Amino acid sequence: MAHKQKKVYVIDDDEIFHFIIKKMFGLQGWDVTISSFLCAEEAIAALEEDPVASNLPTLIILDMNMQRMNGWEFIEAYKVLKTKTGREVPIIMCSSSTNISDLEKVKEIPELREYITKPLDKQKMKLIATYL
Template identity: 60%
Template sequence: MEDINKIVYVVDDDEIFHFIIRKMLGQQDDNLIVTSFLCAEEALEQLSAVPQPSLPSLIILDMNMDRMNGWDFIEAYRSIQPSLHNNIPIIMCSSSVDVRDLQKVEKTPELMAYITKPLDKNKMKVIEEYL
């Protein structure tokens, strides 16, 4: 384990999901700071505003949210990504098992993985790979 704190952004409109993922990530790594966003717009504003050393190591993104969904977030992220000076891995997390969604994930280079809700230990291993 590194001494430096790693930051994870969780972008999901479900407060219960935030609680669960905080618990599960907290069991994995004491040096993790989980920053929760209930809407994608707030996460984008934060990404645009934070200094480079404070950028997240990982973004866990819900697909289906009100106002701005996960796909809209990725579109907006693409426009600010060059100013971030590093690629932040994004894992999409959703309850959808629609084949069209899975195909779209495969064609989206910003997405490192797709995991379905509810989370379990095997799905957490996927997240850990990118921390």
């Protein structure tokens, strides 16, 4: 039986971050398809468009500070969506913020599995790998 292709949604308004994370996934040699979204609304639309559990991403990597809809607002919209899909996708918040209140808020949101600060490195990629 063929293994299921893993899909990762990367939601970040920084195009350079998308480039870096794709490079880092490639360097790890992981068999992963990455879908890049420069705004959270596009990612929500993609999830709504194909809400079948088997079509959902394996993992979502989410930036906190974005224009229009930020990471926290994405999570609120995602909570509504996950009731329709019947499957929860782990979310890793990846941000440059080291604000203590942000770190505390992460602990209160069960959908968020990890909070990783930018820039990414090999150790942080290993942590991401545990959710694939």
